[in-house]
Each structure stands twice: as structure tokens, then as C-alpha cells.
Amino acid sequence: xxxxxxxxxxxxxxxxxxxxxxxxxxxxxxxxxxxxxxxxxxxxxxxxxxxxxxxxxxxxxxxxxxxxxxxxxxxxxxxxxxxxxxxxxxxxxxxxxxxxxxxxxxxxxxxxxxxxxxxxxxxxxxxxxxxxxxxxxxxxxxxxxxxxxxxxxxxxxxxxxxxxxxxxxxxxxxxxxxxxxxxxxxxxxxxxxxxxxxxxxxxxxxxxxxxxxxxxxxxxxxx
Amino acid sequence: xxxxxxxxxxxxxxxxxxxxxxxxxxxxxxxxxxxxxxxxxxxxxxxxxxxxxxxxxxxxxxxxxxxxxxxxxxxxxxxxxxxxxxxxxxxxxxxxxxxxxxxxxxxxxxxxxxxxxxxxx
Numbered sequence: 251x252x253x254x255x256x257x258x259x260x261x262x263x264x265x266x267x268x269x270x271x272x273x274x275x276x277x278x279x280x281x282x283x284x285x286x287x288x289x290x291x292x293x294x295x296x297x298x299x300x301x302x303x304x305x306x307x308x309x310x311x312x313x314x315x316x317x318x319x320x321x322x323x324x325x326x327x328x329x330x331x332x333x334x335x336x337x338x339x340x341x342x343x344x345x346x347x348x349x350x351x352x353x354x355x356x357x358x359x360x361x362x363x364x365x366x367x368x369x370x371x372x373x374x375x376x377x378x379x380x381x382x383x384x385x386x387x388x389x390x391x392x393x394x395x396x397x398x399x400x401x402x403x404x405x406x407x408x409x410x411x412x413x414x415x416x417x418x419x420x421x422x423x424x425x426x427x428x429x430x431x432x433x434x435x436x437x438x439x440x441x442x443x444x445x446x447x448x449x450x451x452x453x454x455x456x457x458x459x460x461x462x463x464x465x466x467x468x469x470x471x472x473x
Numbered sequence: 474x475x476x477x478x479x480x481x482x483x484x485x486x487x488x489x490x491x492x493x494x495x496x497x498x499x500x501x502x503x504x505x506x507x508x509x510x511x512x513x514x515x516x517x518x519x520x521x522x523x524x525x526x527x528x529x530x531x532x533x534x535x536x537x538x539x540x541x542x543x544x545x546x547x548x549x550x551x552x553x554x555x556x557x558x559x560x561x562x563x564x565x566x567x568x569x570x571x572x573x574x575x576x577x578x579x580x581x582x583x584x585x586x587x588x589x590x591x592x593x594x
Contacts, residue, residue: 261557268558276559283559290563297570301577308581311588318521336518343514347507350549357497450496450551457549461542467514468538472521473531 279447282454289458292421296462299414300469306406315402317471320393321385335471338381339463342422345374346460349429349453356449361436364449368433371456375426382419386412411470418466421459428452496551506548513541 259267268275276283307314323333352367389395389411393402397409432452435441441448517537520530547553552560 264556265558265561268556276562277556278559286559286563290566293567294570297567297573301570301573304574305577305581308578309584309588311585311592318524332518332521336514339514339518340511343507343510346510346545346549347503350503350506351500353496354498354500354503454550457545460549461545464538464541464545468517468534472517472534 279445279451281451282447285451285454289454292458292462296414296417296465299417300465303410303414303470306410307404310404310406312405313403315400315404315407317473320389320402321471332471334381334385335467338378339467341374341378341381342460342463345371345378346457348374349456353450353453356436356446359446361439364446365433365437368429368436368449368452372426372429372433375422375429375456375459379419379422379426382415382422386415414466414470418459418462421462425456425459428455496554498551498554502548506544509544510541513537513544517541 268277318331321333321335322329322331324330325333348367349371352364352371355363355367394400395402395408395411397412399405400408429452432448436446436449514537517534520533520537525533552563
């Protein structure tokens with residue numbers, strides 16, 4: 251009953267009240283809080299990968315392969331550096347946008363729109379994974395890059411590349427499955443009585459996958 | 474026997490969940506953030522396309538990266554609209570990552586110098 255009064259306390263005093271008042275600390279659905287906690291722990295996993303990449307790159311005495319050239323594409327005889335990665339970035343950002351809108355429509359109770367937007371998000375995610383599979387094939391078959399060696403320079407390049415993009419791709423794949431399951435349940439009306447927090451929770455996971463890609467794009471591909 | 478005067482229902486978990494403010498914001502916010510993310514991604518791609526090098530490259534990459542990450546977390550993940558206690562719970566632990574980065578960078582310098590010394594012998 252005192253929730254309303256506590257909620258109006260903002261800033262640091264609000265933090266103190268949330269933690270000390272005789273109530274649940276976080277006024278959130280438990281699933282949403284647990285998704286946030288999971289995402290914080292996942293942040294640590296990806297940080298450890300990226301820090302080990304930093305460590306490998308700072309300690310190697312060999313040349314680091316030029317990512318701009320390794321991931322270039324030939325389009326109609328034109329040599330465009332890093333094109334595939336740029337397209338993948340735009341696809342993931344777009345899928346995040348459609349997911350954000352799906353959350354909005356879910357809370358409005360528009361099941362049809364929510365289903366459509368979530369399916370569109372899943373399709374974009376699947377196309378991201380497909381492009382990553384294409385990229386991996388190109389690197390393994392055409393460029394001869396292996397986790398233990400490569401003809402372009404520092405031997406650690408392959409191990410770092412396959413670990414980081416592979417782990418991220420696995421997250422995208424899991425996210426696509428997650429989206430499909432929730433989208434189909436939304437269409438069936440499974441959440442009519444429970445409320446649509448689940449769509450926001452799915453959205454949190456999906457945006458996190460996009461967030462990780464921002465860091466991978468900056469540190470691995472652009473640096 | 475007053476069977477037809479029903480008692481008010483006990484608030485169930487579902488009902489109390491519905492009472493919590495859901496994250497409802499105009500669609501325009503998402504579209505604006507989306508456009509901004511597109512612009513920032515294009516800018517960071519252009520850093521590579523025009524082969525900007527050295528400290529300017531690294532500074533630009535980091536600025537665009539943090540702006541994009543901030544937009545995603547703040548608006549797509551709704552963190553600006555959450556209670557401060559949740560924001561602290563999520564963001565404060567990540568500061569430990571900065572400490573780890575510093576430690577590993579310091580250690581990497583040492584290993585690199587050791588390798589240079591060893592390979593030059």
C-alpha cells in the first residue's frame with residue numbers, strides 16, 4: 251500500500267528507501283530483474299573475452315592482420331572494406347528497433363502487431379547468423395584462417411576471432427529461438443492473463459545481443 | 474446467507490504486476506534512437522573507410538561506441554526510466570571491468586617487453 255509513496259521518492263533518497271523500507275527492494279516482475287542480473291553476468295563473460303583479446307594483441311610481436319582488408323568484399327569489381335560487417339551492424343540495429351516497438355505494442359495489448367514485429371526481429375536475427383556463417387566460410391576456406399595459425403600475421407587472430415564472434419553468434423541464435431517461442435505464444439494469447447512483461451524481458455535479451463555487437467564491432471573490427 | 478454479495482478478491486500476483494507501471498513510451502522515441510544509431514554506425518564505419526589513423530581513430534571509435542551503447546541501454550532497454558536502485562545494481566558492478574582492463578594492460582606491457590628482449594637475443 252505504501253508503494254505509491256515510496257515510488258515518488260527519487261534520487262539517492264529513493265535508493266535508500268528502496269533498500270531499507272519494509273518492502274521488496276525492486277518493484278519489478280521477478281523475471282525482468284533476473285534477466286537484468288543474467289545480462290550483468292553475461293557482460294562479464296564478454297568483457298573477459300574482449301580483455302583477453304586486448305592482452306593477446308598487446309603482447310604479440312607479430313603484425314596483427316588488417317581487419318579492414320580481411321573483411322572486405324568485392325562488389326561489381328569494387329573493393330569495399332569491411333562492407334559485410336557494416337551490413338551486419340545495420341541489420342542488428344534495425345532488429346533492435348523493431349523489438350523495441352514490439353514491446354510497446356505488447357503493453358498496448360496489440361497481439362497481432364507484437365507477433366508481426368517479433369517475427370520480423372527473428373528473421374533479421376536469422377539473416378545476421380546466415381551472414382556470419384558466410385563470413386566464417388570465407389575466412390576458413392578462402393583465407394586459410396585457423397584457430398592456431400593464419401597466413402596473415404599474428405597466430406592469435408584466429409582463436410580470438412572464432413571465440414568472440416562464435417560466442418556472440420551463439421547468443422543471436424539462442425535469441426532467435428527465444429523470440430520465436432515467445433512470439434508464437436503471444437499470438438496464441440498465452441499471456442492475456444499474465445500480462446506482457448515477458449515481451450519486455452525478451453526485448454532486454456535481444457537489445458543486449460545488439461549491445462555486445464557494438465563493442466565487438468568497435469574493438470575487433472575497427473580498432 | 475448473502476451469497477450474492479461477493480467479497481472483493483484478494484489481490485493476486487497477476488493483479489499486482491498489472492499495477493506496476495509498464496514501460497510505455499511514444500513510438501517516436503524508438504524511431505529517433507534508431508536513426509541516431511544508424512548515423513553513429515555510419516560515422517564509425519567512415520572512420521575505417523577514410524583510414525583515419527592513430528589517436529584520432531581510437532578516440533572516434535570509443536566516442537561512437539559509448540554513444541551507441543548508451544542509447545541502446547538507456548532507451549531500448551528503458552534504463553533511464555527505471556528506479557535509481559536498479560540502475561546502480563546494474564551499472565556499479567561493471568566498474569570492476571575497468572580495473573581488470575587496467576591490470577591486464579599493465580601486465581601485457583610487461584609481457585611484450587619480455588618478448589622483445591627474448592627474441593632479440
